[in-house]
Amino acid sequence: MLTLPVLDERPDEREPSPCGSADSQVVEIGRKPRRLPEWLKRPIPSGGGMYFAQRLISELGLETICESGKCPNRSECWSRRTATFMILGETCTRPCGFCAVKRGRPEAVAEDEPERVAEACARMGLRHVVITSVTRDDLPDGGADHFRRCILAVRERTGATIEVLTPDFNGREDQVATVLDARPEVFNHNMETVARLQQYVRRKSQYEVSLRVLEVAKKISPETRTKSGLMLGLGETTGELLDTLADLRSIGCNFLTLGQYLRPSPRHLPPERYLPPAEFDELGRMARQMGFDEVASGPFVRSSYHADEMARV
Numbered sequence: 001m002l003t004l005p006v007l008d009e010r011p012d013e014r015e016p017s018p019c020g021s022a023d024s025q026v027v028e029i030g031r032k033p034r035r036l037p038e039w040l041k042r043p044i045p046s047g048g049g050m051y052f053a054q055r056l057i058s059e060l061g062l063e064t065i066c067e068s069g070k071c072p073n074r075s076e077c078w079s080r081r082t083a084t085f086m087i088l089g090e091t092c093t094r095p096c097g098f099c100a101v102k103r104g105r106p107e108a109v110a111e112d113e114p115e116r117v118a119e120a121c122a123r124m125g126l127r128h129v130v131i132t133s134v135t136r137d138d139l140p141d142g143g144a145d146h147f148r149r150c151i152l153a154v155r156e157r158t159g160a161t162i163e164v165l166t167p168d169f170n171g172r173e174d175q176v177a178t179v180l181d182a183r184p185e186v187f188n189h190n191m192e193t194v195a196r197l198q199q200y201v202r203r204k205s206q207y208e209v210s211l212r213v214l215e216v217a218k219k220i221s222p223e224t225r226t227k228s229g230l231m232l233g234l235g236e237t238t239g240e241l242l243d244t245l246a247d248l249r250s251i252g253c254n255f256l257t258l259g260q261y262l263r264p265s266p267r268h269l270p271p272e273r274y275l276p277p278a279e280f281d282e283l284g285r286m287a288r289q290m291g292f293d294e295v296a297s298g299p300f301v302r303s304s305y306h307a308d309e310m311a312r313v
């Protein structure tokens, strides 16, 4: 029998709260400043592997979501010499309320980027490469062909397995097909949050469109494993979360990541609550029971966190 974790069961419409303190250890939940719980405190990133990756990425003029997204796992991942490359520039065309990536008018696409990403992967000795991008609604193909070229370049240069974490391509099947034409081993697209909170959290993206992207990917390439992820602590209820997981399973989604939403700055959406690690464990167990092949669930889990281990399943 399933034991439901104790999540707030009050569905309501929430507005972003005013800005919080600049103290990194103090954040706001709703309007109440709260200290980060012990389990969410992490050391400042440092270490040899970290500097190696940082230097290499800067030398090759690349972007990573690790840095642009202010990911709390940078120290751990970069020390393990893993990173998630962010292609198609550093400026996103969508105004999601949770994301630290710069938004505005994007740069021209760098035609030599696939080779530079491949060079970085080769020099880092990566065996599993994760490639994501900003959303490029300004490009006729949403950047799909650039994804395809990056996958081919990395595979040719390194032989690594490849995971893409794509935008929604506005649900365009032809654009999803273009990416899949290069046969990535894992096709990841994040739902980010439950249906009711989509507009509050993602603003210009839609739940049904994201679900369709994953469904279409599985239909076009059944052997490619599909993956999705949600940030928790934004005000979702247990029932809403389980509905979303059921929707993902109904379209054959293989892998799932569940992590705590952390506010990148006081300008971003405030978290509604912090789920204790035991609650993440329980949610992970429930998700496995629903049939996902592999689930990563924990406060610091992000969609690319230890992606190499998940992809080996």
Ligand code: SF4
Pocket (backbone or CB within 6 Å): 065, 066, 067, 069, 071, 072, 073, 074, 075, 077, 078, 082, 083, 084, 302, 303, 304, 305, 306
């Ligand atoms: S979890 Fe992903 S985005 Fe964060 S540092 Fe690791 S590889 Fe980068």
